[in-house]
Amino acid sequence: MTEVERVTEYRRILLDGAETRVERHGDLLIAPDGRRVPVEKAVHLPPVQPTKIIAVHLNYRSRVEEFHARLPPAPTYFHKPTTALNAHGGAVVRPQRCRWLNFEGEFAVVIGRPCRNIRPDDAMDYVAGFTIANDFGLHDFRDTDAGSMLRVKGSDTLCPLGPGLVVGWQPQGKRLRTYVNDRVAQDASTDEMEWSPAYLIADIARTITLLPGDVILTGTPAGSRPVEPGDVVTVEVEGLGRLVNYVVEGPIPVRDDVGAQPSSSEEVVSTALGGDWEFRGIRPPRRAVE
DSSP states (O other): OOTTOOOEEEEEEEETTEEEEEEEETTEEEOTTSOEEEGGGOEEEOSOOOSOEEEESOOBHHHHHHTTOOOOSSOOEEEEOGGGEEETTOEEEEEETOOOEEOOEEEEEEEOSOBOSOOGGGGGGGEEEEEEEEOOEEGGGHHHHTTTOHHHHHSTTOEEEEEEEEESOOOTTOEEEEEETTEEEEEEEGGGBSSOHHHHHHHHTTTSOBOTTOEEEOOOOSOOOEEOTTOEEEEEETTTEEEEEEEEEEEEEOOSSSSOOOOOOHHHHHHHTTSOHHHHTOOOOHHHHO
């Protein structure tokens, strides 16, 4: 955090059974009526209630290099339904019969007031704050949903946000790390981003009205890989805190009597493991192919 930043952090928690917005003061969360809850004992909710969640495909240079790809001339996006929302401390579900659930640590922009057809130079005036996101992807459905990414990125629980909404934070020059069971899996600087939050906001708002609470996911660096039930995934962003989630197996399998079925095609495995493995002459890890 730079010396000029003066940040305030708000969280949404369950307090005596009711959704409550609280302000963080060190290790305490303080409600408007003065009630206090230790941070480690709070039951967290997503910090905002968006009408839509929009995510950019590629934005970090290391991710582009990992896939031996090229950035497009302008950002491209996909949509995560609000039913995918999850919170700090929440369980991320890998459905039975699925194998390729990947984490993607990043930070998210939260819109503060209605925004439509604005200049990039004015975009930050429409921001309420920032939060951490983990843009989980269920790549088992990539063969059928690669265009829309609907099930890949939009299945239930695959959009953890939190733990709080931080006001006054600046996204330049911050460290982003993702840990799987305390092992560093992603490590990058936000300076790797090709397109700034302001650019993304202005680009989307040319044709889509952004409303208070709406969320824009800003992309992930290299290192996204599959995780398994029992794994703990933590995304840490300098100045925003740590978002922790637990991977569990779903209680029921994906139905096999309707729709396209989960697959482990070459495209699915290649994407899940970080690029064209055959082209690079690298065999996938044994765990991934058994």
